[in-house]
Amino acid sequence: MHENEHIKRLLSAIALNNDQTACKELFLLLHSRLKQFAYSILKSGEEAEELVSDVFIRIWQKRDQLTTIESPLFYFYTTTKNLSLNRLKKQKRQVSLSAEDWLVQMNSIYFDPEQLMMTEEIMRQIKKAVNDLPSRCRLIFKLIKEDGLKYKEVADLLQLSVKTIEAQMAIALRRISKCMHFDIKNSLYTGIKK
Amino acid sequence: MSQEIFWVLLSKKLSGEASPAELKDLENLVLEHAEWQYAIQNLEDLWKQQPPKDDMQAEDAYMLHLHRMKEMNIAFGDMPEPLPAIIGKNRIRKWYWAAAASIAFALGLFAFNKFFNNNSEKTLVAREVNEISTRQGSKTKVELPDGSVVWLNAGSKLTYNKEYGQQLREVTLTGEGYFDVVKMKEKPFIIHTSNINIKVLGTVFNVTAYPEDKQTETSLIHGSIEVTIKNRPNNKIILSPNEKLVVYNEPGENGNTHLKEKEIPEKIPLVAIKQLTYQNNDTIAVEAAWIRDKLSFKNELFADVAKKMERWYDVTFEFENKRKENLLMYGTFTTETVEEALAALEFSFGFRYKIEHKKVTIY
Numbered sequence: 001m002h003e004n005e006h007i008k009r010l011l012s013a014i015a016l017n018n019d020q021t022a023c024k025e026l027f028l029l030l031h032s033r034l035k036q037f038a039y040s041i042l043k044s045g046e047e048a049e050e051l052v053s054d055v056f057i058r059i060w061q062k063r064d065q066l067t068t069i070e071s072p073l074f075y076f077y078t079t080t081k082n083l084s085l086n087r088l089k090k091q092k093r094q095v096s097l098s099a100e101d102w103l104v105q106m107n108s109i110y111f112d113p114e115q116l117m118m119t120e121e122i123m124r125q126i127k128k129a130v131n132d133l134p135s136r137c138r139l140i141f142k143l144i145k146e147d148g149l150k151y152k153e154v155a156d157l158l159q160l161s162v163k164t165i166e167a168q169m170a171i172a173l174r175r176i177s178k179c180m181h182f183d184i185k186n187s188l189y190t191g192i193k194k
Numbered sequence: 195m196s197q198e199i200f201w202v203l204l205s206k207k208l209s210g211e212a213s214p215a216e217l218k219d220l221e222n223l224v225l226e227h228a229e230w231q232y233a234i235q236n237l238e239d240l241w242k243q244q245p246p247k248d249d250m251q252a253e254d255a256y257m258l259h260l261h262r263m264k265e266m267n268i269a270f271g272d273m274p275e276p277l278p279a280i281i282g283k284n285r286i287r288k289w290y291w292a293a294a295a296s297i298a299f300a301l302g303l304f305a306f307n308k309f310f311n312n313n314s315e316k317t318l319v320a321r322e323v324n325e326i327s328t329r330q331g332s333k334t335k336v337e338l339p340d341g342s343v344v345w346l347n348a349g350s351k352l353t354y355n356k357e358y359g360q361q362l363r364e365v366t367l368t369g370e371g372y373f374d375v376v377k378m379k380e381k382p383f384i385i386h387t388s389n390i391n392i393k394v395l396g397t398v399f400n401v402t403a404y405p406e407d408k409q410t411e412t413s414l415i416h417g418s419i420e421v422t423i424k425n426r427p428n429n430k431i432i433l434s435p436n437e438k439l440v441v442y443n444e445p446g447e448n449g450n451t452h453l454k455e456k457e458i459p460e461k462i463p464l465v466a467i468k469q470l471t472y473q474n475n476d477t478i479a480v481e482a483a484w485i486r487d488k489l490s491f492k493n494e495l496f497a498d499v500a501k502k503m504e505r506w507y508d509v510t511f512e513f514e515n516k517r518k519e520n521l522l523m524y525g526t527f528t529t530e531t532v533e534e535a536l537a538a539l540e541f542s543f544g545f546r547y548k549i550e551h552k553k554v555t556i557y
Contacts, residue, residue, distance in 0.1 A: 169205035
């Protein structure tokens with residue numbers, strides 16, 4: 001995922017040169033998704049904002065060790081999750097990941113006629129279909145499509161099985177395809193060997 | 195083997211998770227169905243789309259973050275200048291719902307006699323025709339001579355003439371009205387809007403027919419109604435409760451329509467029957483929430499939400515960043531001011547705004 005490559009370069013610059021510009025760029029890149037993630041756990045905008053700041057403080061303090069992470073986005077989401085759950089614990093609130101209260105704004109589904117052979121109306125329906133997905137399904141879809149996490153990483157992050165991730169992704173994809181009037185019928189299945 | 199396998203395989207392929215064996219399985223499947231190629235190609239293109247880079251909200255958050263680190267005495271190279279006065283802690287707004295009970299309906303009832311006797315500036319244009327209209331930002335409730343009640347939303351107009359109730363009960367509506375019609379079998383209640391006529395015997399429903407909108411919507415709550423579309427007089431549509439009828443305005447019918455001829459895709463009918471939308475625990479449909487003083491929208495484009503907000507709050511919206519028109523939003527507002535509503539939406543949905551007098555600009 002080329003975004004992960006970009007992030008790794010930023011982390012190198014930060015670790016080797018204390019590069020302030022890279023710090024800011026990293027922050028701007030990650031802020032909104034980490035904040036949404038934290039917000040979904042903490043249920044408070046103000047706390048989510050502080051939490052994201054805490055995550056970045058931690059990144060700064062550990063910058064030397066971060067140059068070797070393979071999957072930085074997974075690392076950042078995991079840190080966000082752990083810090084959020086810790087915070088809940090300290091506040092003596094229930095420590096759990098909600099099933100369906102995730103705030104998930106997807107940004108990569110928009111109408112660009114130069115890149116897509118689809119009408120604006122179909123894109124609208126696709127956006128609506130994505131927004132109508134149950135929130136955890138949409139979260140999984142976003143983590144995989146936009147953030148490039150692996151199935152195993154998402155399973156780990158959300159405390160689910162990989163099979164669940166596979167099934168949720170299948171659901172999301174099928175609903176999107178329906179908007180494009182693409183669905184398959186029952187008569188198929190001879191070709192697949194188990 | 196179920197169809198789900200196909201979708202599992204395809205999604206694994208798109209996300210780079212498929213094993214070589216799985217890729218082969220998928221390939222074999224697809225070979226048997228050349229007609230899927232086009233759709234699969236579209237999905238692959240869709241998958242490759244990257245999100246756009248702008249995030250202006252994060253700039254503010256970054257400044258606050260630096261400030262916070264300074265307060266915590268964490269060494270961080272060259273610190274920035276002291277924060278400009280505008281950006282302070284209160285820029286991080288809370289997500290909140292107003293607590294209070296809803297505001298009582300504006301403006302009360304108007305009985306038939308009062309139209310002639312009272313000289314209220316809201317009503318009575320000419321003696322032959324009774325006209326009730328509402329400005330932007332206000333709503334009203336009207337009682338018709340037969341006891342039927344109409345709630346009129348902001349920016350709407352209802353008219354009826356002195357023959358009302360003799361053989362028919364006819365009214366004309368522009369804008370949005372919620373109707374509670376008294377049952378009178380022998381005197382059908384008929385609503386005329388620019389696109390459709392609705393005939394009712396006795397029932398509760400909502401009609402949205404703003405001339406500047408792309409469509410006319412009729413939502414049925416109780417009872418049953420028959421809708422006739424003006425340019426298709428032989429098409430009568432009967433709605434059941436919890437259904438709504440959406441009629442897309444044809445181009446050229448009113449000067450304000452945005453829908454151009456070539457934008458109407460073939461697969462979308464000009465008339466569609468849909469289910470009413472209910473928010474999680476509400477007993478009132480989103481389409482009719484406005485009579486309870488709730489501004490409600492679920493999965494709607496910002497462009498459409500903006501139109502609703504313009505009427506509700508009596509403001510105007512301008513999108514300087516056209517892309518934001520396509521943000522999907524959901525929300526419910528009751529007694530919030532427009533600033534409070536915008537702040538709550540900004541937090542969740544990622545845009546910036548400026549409000550000056552009654553003009554809202556979106557970035």
